[in-house]
Amino acid sequence: MNLRGLARAARRRPLGALGGFVVLGLVLVACLAPQLASHPPKDAAFPRHVAPGTQFRMGTDHLGRDVLSRVIWGARLSLYVGFTSVAVGITLGLLWGIFTAYAGGLADGITQRIVDVLMAIPPIILALALMAVLGPSIDNVVYAIVILLAPTAARTIRSVVLGIKTTLYIEAALALGCSHARVVIRHVLPNVLPMYVVLLTVNVGYAIMAEAALSFLGLGAPPDEPSWGGMLSAATRAIETAPWVMLFPGMAISLAVFGFCLLGDAFRDVTDPRLRQGLG
Amino acid sequence: MRHRTRVISVVVMLAAALALVPLATAEEKPQYGGVLTRFIYADPGRLDIHTETPFPVQIATAGIFSGLLHHDPADPAKITGDLAERWTGSADGKTYTFFLRKDVKWHDGEPFTVADVKATLDRLLHPDFRSPRCGAMLKPMVAGFNAVDRYTVEIRLNAPNSNFIPSIASAWCRIVAKHILEKHGDLSRPEAQIGTGPFRFKRYERGSVIEWEKNRDYFVPGVPYLDGVKHFILVSGPTQLAAAKAGRLMLWEAWPPLLRTQVDELQRTRGTEIEVFTAPVNTVAMVQLNTQKPPFNNRDLRRAVYLGIDRQEIITKAMDGSAMPCALLDPKVVGDFALPLEEIQKLPGCRQPKDQDIAEAKRLVEKHYPNGVDIEASIRSVTDYVDRAQLVVSQLRRIGIRATLKTYESAAGYSIYGKGDFTLIATQDTGMVTNDPSDVFMLLFRTGAGRNYGKWSDRKVDDLVEQGIREQNQDKRKQIYHELQRYLLTQDTPGVIVGWIEGAFFAEKRVRNYRPGPTVFDNNTFMKVWLAR
Numbered sequence: 001m002n003l004r005g006l007a008r009a010a011r012r013r014p015l016g017a018l019g020g021f022v023v024l025g026l027v028l029v030a031c032l033a034p035q036l037a038s039h040p041p042k043d044a045a046f047p048r049h050v051a052p053g054t055q056f057r058m059g060t061d062h063l064g065r066d067v068l069s070r071v072i073w074g075a076r077l078s079l080y081v082g083f084t085s086v087a088v089g090i091t092l093g094l095l096w097g098i099f100t101a102y103a104g105g106l107a108d109g110i111t112q113r114i115v116d117v118l119m120a121i122p123p124i125i126l127a128l129a130l131m132a133v134l135g136p137s138i139d140n141v142v143y144a145i146v147i148l149l150a151p152t153a154a155r156t157i158r159s160v161v162l163g164i165k166t167t168l169y170i171e172a173a174l175a176l177g178c179s180h181a182r183v184v185i186r187h188v189l190p191n192v193l194p195m196y197v198v199l200l201t202v203n204v205g206y207a208i209m210a211e212a213a214l215s216f217l218g219l220g221a222p223p224d225e226p227s228w229g230g231m232l233s234a235a236t237r238a239i240e241t242a243p244w245v246m247l248f249p250g251m252a253i254s255l256a257v258f259g260f261c262l263l264g265d266a267f268r269d270v271t272d273p274r275l276r277q278g279l280g
Numbered sequence: 281m282r283h284r285t286r287v288i289s290v291v292v293m294l295a296a297a298l299a300l301v302p303l304a305t306a307e308e309k310p311q312y313g314g315v316l317t318r319f320i321y322a323d324p325g326r327l328d329i330h331t332e333t334p335f336p337v338q339i340a341t342a343g344i345f346s347g348l349l350h351h352d353p354a355d356p357a358k359i360t361g362d363l364a365e366r367w368t369g370s371a372d373g374k375t376y377t378f379f380l381r382k383d384v385k386w387h388d389g390e391p392f393t394v395a396d397v398k399a400t401l402d403r404l405l406h407p408d409f410r411s412p413r414c415g416a417m418l419k420p421m422v423a424g425f426n427a428v429d430r431y432t433v434e435i436r437l438n439a440p441n442s443n444f445i446p447s448i449a450s451a452w453c454r455i456v457a458k459h460i461l462e463k464h465g466d467l468s469r470p471e472a473q474i475g476t477g478p479f480r481f482k483r484y485e486r487g488s489v490i491e492w493e494k495n496r497d498y499f500v501p502g503v504p505y506l507d508g509v510k511h512f513i514l515v516s517g518p519t520q521l522a523a524a525k526a527g528r529l530m531l532w533e534a535w536p537p538l539l540r541t542q543v544d545e546l547q548r549t550r551g552t553e554i555e556v557f558t559a560p561v562n563t564v565a566m567v568q569l570n571t572q573k574p575p576f577n578n579r580d581l582r583r584a585v586y587l588g589i590d591r592q593e594i595i596t597k598a599m600d601g602s603a604m605p606c607a608l609l610d611p612k613v614v615g616d617f618a619l620p621l622e623e624i625q626k627l628p629g630c631r632q633p634k635d636q637d638i639a640e641a642k643r644l645v646e647k648h649y650p651n652g653v654d655i656e657a658s659i660r661s662v663t664d665y666v667d668r669a670q671l672v673v674s675q676l677r678r679i680g681i682r683a684t685l686k687t688y689e690s691a692a693g694y695s696i697y698g699k700g701d702f703t704l705i706a707t708q709d710t711g712m713v714t715n716d717p718s719d720v721f722m723l724l725f726r727t728g729a730g731r732n733y734g735k736w737s738d739r740k741v742d743d744l745v746e747q748g749i750r751e752q753n754q755d756k757r758k759q760i761y762h763e764l765q766r767y768l769l770t771q772d773t774p775g776v777i778v779g780w781i782e783g784a785f786f787a788e789k790r791v792r793n794y795r796p797g798p799t800v801f802d803n804n805t806f807m808k809v810w811l812a813r
Contacts, residue, residue: 040677042670042673042674042677043674043677044593044597044670044671044674044675045674048596048597062597062667063597063598063667063670063671063674064597065674135686136687218516218661218666218687222684222685222686222687223666223669223670223685223687224669224670224673224674224685234667236518237517237518237541238541241541
């Protein structure tokens with residue numbers, strides 16, 4: 001798609017374009033964090049609770065760290081957790097969903113009961129339990145979110161594959177002697193990919209929220225890591241005296257989730273034929 | 281004379297605290313009934329008062345057990361008989377005889393006798409028994425003991441020791457039941473909490489609450505006044521403050537002390553219902569190094585950390601300014617046994633500004649690790665430790681030590697430390713068992729000391745500690761402790777003393793007769809506390 005095509009798509013779906021713009025901005029901030037941040041994010045070398053001003057654009061926190069630098073580095077952490085956990089979790093869900101729907105029978109029954117069990121537990125409780133077992137670290141946050149995302153993605157993908165499985169072209173491929181592997185790779189997978197992409201974009205915002213929630217509760221990233229949730233948690237003790245410490249990471253979380261949700265909605269609209277044809 | 285000055289300073293501090301705590305007036309008669317509510321800052325986990333060191337264990341069991349002696353609940357500066365109705369000391373100061381009460385029953389109805397004292401001392405003094413507080417205090421002093429008759433026990437010391445009676449009266453040296461030890465093996469579990477104290481152990485819900493109920497057969501007639509005590513387990517600072525503001529806590533007297541900002545918030549919301557008071561805390565905050573593992577088995581690296589840590593910054597930013605930096609002994613508690621603060625504040629490590637010390641620390645690190653070194657910094661995730669630890673990590677980075685912070689739940693952290701499975705403890709507080717100047721060295725610096733987690737061993741320090749315990753002449757004793765402090769402040773050390781913690785507490789005005797003890801561990805049985813209606 002060239003620039004003119006992009007502009008046309010943006011005019012057609014302005015909210016999606018706004019989401020894409022926000023996400024692109026966050027990705028740039030995360031990639032350029034070492035250049036953009038004026039101070040190391042863990043360096044507590046400044047006076048505590050300095051109000052936003054010319055020296056510190058977002059002020060300093062309770063330990064004397066530059067809030068702007070931590071928010072910038074926090075984007076890197078949030079996007080790392082968001083992208084990694086979603087990529088792994090949704091991909092696992094994709095494979096799980098295709099396998100369970102295509103195989104059917106006992107394998108489908110057993111794996112779907114596992115999904116039932118995992119989905120019956122409230123996600124945040126499951127995440128807290130997992131983090132309590134795994135211990136606080138960024139990689140463990142990724143594992144916990146992967147375990148949260150994979151079953152729901154598997155259930156969604158399974159429902160799509162069950163529909164595809166009964167189509168005439170699958171029956172025809174099998175009648176012509178195609179192996180099951182070939183049918184899955186050549187005929188099932190391409191038809192599931194749009195849903196996969198939608199799940200990817202929609203869930204990044206969810207993963208960022210989950211990471212922030214876990215860090216807020218002290219079970220996410222280690223306390224000195226510049227995590228937006230962790231920053232919010234530390235800011236609770238000085239809401240009245242230093243509200244900026246809470247305000248900026250809170251805004252960053254909202255902006256990131258807003259951006260990914262708008263982008264995810266736009267992808268869903270584009271890939272849903274009913275909405276695309278104006279029937280939705 | 282100097283000793284008297286020290287005693288006077290402690291008495292003055294206690295008196296100042298007492299002046300602010302709501303006490304019963306002469307006209308008021310104690311009222312019976314009611315449940316006192318307070319909190320414990322971490323889940324104690326194992327409840328064995330002899331084998332564990334965490335303060336939550338002592339708080340959770342304080343009202344359950346009695347000692348031979350204790351600090352008088354009416355006058356905590358004074359040591360009086362508890363299970364021993366009286367005691368005598370020999371002329372040479374080496375033998376003490378304790379005469380036990382004959383009317384005492386354990387909470388399960390069994391009679392208390394000298395056999396229980398013997399079983400307790402056998403346990404505490406056994407060379408293979410790890411008792412980091414009481415045992416660690418008594419073992420170097422006690423030569424032996426014997427049961428004279430069913431209600432008399434005699435304890436012999438290696439040498440006269442002025443800290444023996446305070447140690448026996450310490451809240452960690454409680455007498456436990458022989459038949460319970462035989463039945464359960466140790467005192468870790470709730471069902472083993474059978475004591476002779478004013479309260480019985482009622483309920484322990486992990487992570488939630490510990491409850492005591494009134495012991496109606498308590499050997500002191502007429503007490504306790506309370507029907508029970510409820511200790512909520514509240515780990516996070518904001519939760520503790522929220523509970524205090526909501527009126528769920530009647531008393532905040534143990535740990536952590538209130539920060540100034542918290543005091544302001546409480547006074548805004550509950551100003552007319554509470555009294556805020558300061559009391560001696562006698563607790564030291566320290567960064568500890570594992571001297572058995574790289575990189576801190578290297579003396580230069582230990583010195584680098586010692587020079588690089590900015591105590592004043594940690595106290596200002598993470599402790600709300602509520603601590604006295606650098607000193608190995610707190611002059612407010614031990615008087616002139618402590619080195620003058622002016623001398624300490626000029627020494628490398630403590631002096632400000634830090635530029636010169638940081639440059640030297642970097643040089644020492646680069647000498648052994650030209651590209652810096654990566655380590656793991658451990659902390660228990662309690663009170664303000666997380667904030668302090670982040671500052672320690674930030675300061676270590678300035679001298680070329682890149683630390684990754686690893687947090688542990690309170691009891692799990694102690695377990696890791698006890699096994700020596702750490703490189704650096706970013707912060708750990710230790711409350712003194714008594715107010716004697718020997719305490720900090722006995723607990724933190726002596727070879728094999730209960731809180732010497734880094735397993736540091738230095739013959740000169742051990743010798744000086746031993747001399748300090750044995751010496752009876754107070755002027756000579758002071759010289760020994762000055763030499764010991766100068767050695768630790770200028771030569772080698774297993775860690776960095778950040779500071780002696782100070783702070784405020786509160787009691788609801790209806791809580792009567794609560795008197796802070798000389799250390800945070802003392803006088804928290806609530807035996808004579810009552811609630812005014």
